[in-house]
Amino acid sequence: MYYRAKKIITLILLHTFLISVALSCIFPFMWMINSSLKTETEFRADHGLVMSKRISLENYKQALLGERLWAYFFNSVFYTAITVFFIVIISSLAAYGFSRLDFPGKNIVFFMFLAAMMIPLPAGFVPLYVLLNKIHLVNRTGYVLAMTNMGLSLSIYLLKTFFDQLPHDLEDAARIDGCGRIRIWWNVCLPLVAPALAVVIIFNALNVWNEFVLASLMFTENNLMPLQVGLMEVYNRNIIQHTLIMASLTIGAVPIILLYLRMQKQFIKGLTAGAVVG
Amino acid sequence: MKIDALTRTEQFKNFSFVLPAFIIFSVFYIYPFFYTFVLSFHKYDFISESKFIGWANFKEVIFYGKHWWNTVYNGAFITFWALTFQNILAFTLALGVDKATRTGKFYRVIFFLLPVLSEIIIGLLMREFLLSNPGIFNKLLDKLNLSFIAQDWLGRDRALLTAALVHCWKGFGWAFVILLAGLQTIPEQLYEAARIDGASAWQTFLKVTVPLLMPVIALVLVLTILGTMQAFAMILALTRGTGGITEVPVMLIYNHLRGRQVGLACAEGVILGIILIAVSFTMLYISKQIRRRWGVLPR
Numbered sequence A: 001m002y003y004r005a006k007k008i009i010t011l012i013l014l015h016t017f018l019i020s021v022a023l024s025c026i027f028p029f030m031w032m033i034n035s036s037l038k039t040e041t042e043f044r045a046d047h048g049l050v051m052s053k054r055i056s057l058e059n060y061k062q063a064l065l066g067e068r069l070w071a072y073f074f075n076s077v078f079y080t081a082i083t084v085f086f087i088v089i090i091s092s093l094a095a096y097g098f099s100r101l102d103f104p105g106k107n108i109v110f111f112m113f114l115a116a117m118m119i120p121l122p123a124g125f126v127p128l129y130v131l132l133n134k135i136h137l138v139n140r141t142g143y144v145l146a147m148t149n150m151g152l153s154l155s156i157y158l159l160k161t162f163f164d165q166l167p168h169d170l171e172d173a174a175r176i177d178g179c180g181r182i183r184i185w186w187n188v189c190l191p192l193v194a195p196a197l198a199v200v201i202i203f204n205a206l207n208v209w210n211e212f213v214l215a216s217l218m219f220t221e222n223n224l225m226p227l228q229v230g231l232m233e234v235y236n237r238n239i240i241q242h243t244l245i246m247a248s249l250t251i252g253a254v255p256i257i258l259l260y261l262r263m264q265k266q267f268i269k270g271l272t273a274g275a276v277v278g
Numbered sequence B: 001m002k003i004d005a006l007t008r009t010e011q012f013k014n015f016s017f018v019l020p021a022f023i024i025f026s027v028f029y030i031y032p033f034f035y036t037f038v039l040s041f042h043k044y045d046f047i048s049e050s051k052f053i054g055w056a057n058f059k060e061v062i063f064y065g066k067h068w069w070n071t072v073y074n075g076a077f078i079t080f081w082a083l084t085f086q087n088i089l090a091f092t093l094a095l096g097v098d099k100a101t102r103t104g105k106f107y108r109v110i111f112f113l114l115p116v117l118s119e120i121i122i123g124l125l126m127r128e129f130l131l132s133n134p135g136i137f138n139k140l141l142d143k144l145n146l147s148f149i150a151q152d153w154l155g156r157d158r159a160l161l162t163a164a165l166v167h168c169w170k171g172f173g174w175a176f177v178i179l180l181a182g183l184q185t186i187p188e189q190l191y192e193a194a195r196i197d198g199a200s201a202w203q204t205f206l207k208v209t210v211p212l213l214m215p216v217i218a219l220v221l222v223l224t225i226l227g228t229m230q231a232f233a234m235i236l237a238l239t240r241g242t243g244g245i246t247e248v249p250v251m252l253i254y255n256h257l258r259g260r261q262v263g264l265a266c267a268e269g270v271i272l273g274i275i276l277i278a279v280s281f282t283m284l285y286i287s288k289q290i291r292r293r294w295g296v297l298p299r
Helices: A002-036 A040-046 A058-066 A069-100 A106-118 A125-134 A140-165 A168-176 A181-192 A194-210 A213-218 A227-237 A242-262 A264-277 B008-040 B056-064 B066-100 B105-111 B119-130 B136-143 B159-184 B188-196 B201-229 B233-244 B249-258 B262-293
Strands: none
Touching (some): A002 B066, A002 B105, A002 B119, A040 A242, A058 A242, A069 A140, A069 A194, A069 A227, A106 B008, A125 A213, A125 B008, A125 B249, A125 B262, A140 A194, A181 B008, A213 B249, A227 A242, A227 B119, A227 B233, A242 A264, A264 B105, A264 B159, B056 B262, B066 B249, B066 B262, B119 B136, B119 B233, B159 B233, B188 B201, B201 B262, B249 B262
């Protein structure tokens, strides 16, 4: 009886602690959404700490149309989609090559990709920007190619470990049936590593979506900026318009939060994949 | 298939699978990697021809760059908080969740929300939340009868600590997930054996949990150092550098690049990279020694 009571009290204390930390994670976002639905005058009165009775979507209209947040948003969607598409195709081809096909110097090339993951390059964006400047690629093409490269190493490594685990029999069967390399890669092996592809897609999509440094250097024209750079611009233009900023941040955060809640397993796997490799 | 059994064309066909990745990687990684070292010995401003100036950039950074060592100190300060506060919090939460729930899915989903969101969104949101005017966080503290903590969070005196704490707040969920995954791999039998031998909870923690988790802990510590010393966008959004008070190394590199001092930025990047490699190797070495002493490491 005594042990039982002690155990229950411990559990209650533990959950209180855990829930209070969880609340600290959620509260700012609830406050953000709540404030975004107020007018600036209402916000100044209650600081967004009171639930609003009236819901005003004026801030969203102003943010999306007036501040052209929709354009930043679609730029981000565009960059992310293209980059992830390139990464998936290029890295799965390479991973299949490293896993199944032989050519001289294979191990050296693979080791180079591995080393790239291990060496920290804190100012990697400096020579990259200088290079892009020299070859006149300070534009969307250059950005997409540079971002593609950033995702390659880890994606190749992840996919290669998955290809390595596939049984050879299926490929042998396909080869006997007359499939070439490309068809074996596309029709036999890629469908089998679909779970790994999901992780690669999420990891890279989030990486490109959240990228700020290179984008802020490369895109000085407003109509090319992705969302993260755009949000900084919107903030700088409207420093005193708190509710407008809240609406902009909500537009930036909520789609990701919804996607995350829907596919949290892949998100967690994708974001901790980098750690597992190291 | 053995290599010597393949003809040249076969080999090339095989290599062509890797070729696209190899080309992009060479142009956008390998070339810039070596180019950093070349540029760090040059003076270049995008307009005039780059000029070789020997070790001048490094000398300027190391000996005259008070500014640079100041940013390194700021980065180290934030890293110190991330290593202690963030990781201890994450470890405590992981132990708690492991004890209180079976899978910990609910808490994992909530704690991991912050690492998923972008640094800019977190930075701007916290800036709005903490800024002394209108002072929402202080108002909230007031309502909770905690007004004695209230202060100018982003003012010159507090900004660096605030940046460190917000960084910890954004990052703890990531360390939590890795540590929890590590905890869940420790087999239940070991705890049972410890209990049968009459070990107290504290002894079990010290003799079973920590040694078995040591590789994961070392990994989290190294990645915390690497991640925090290179943190930049969140702090830019949160504090704008507060006139140098919260300037971190990568922010200075970024500003030098924007100011067209490419050689200087590259020299700083090289120095920071060397510092990071040295620190993370030292960490890995120490953790290996600890494991060897405790007899956990095989061999």
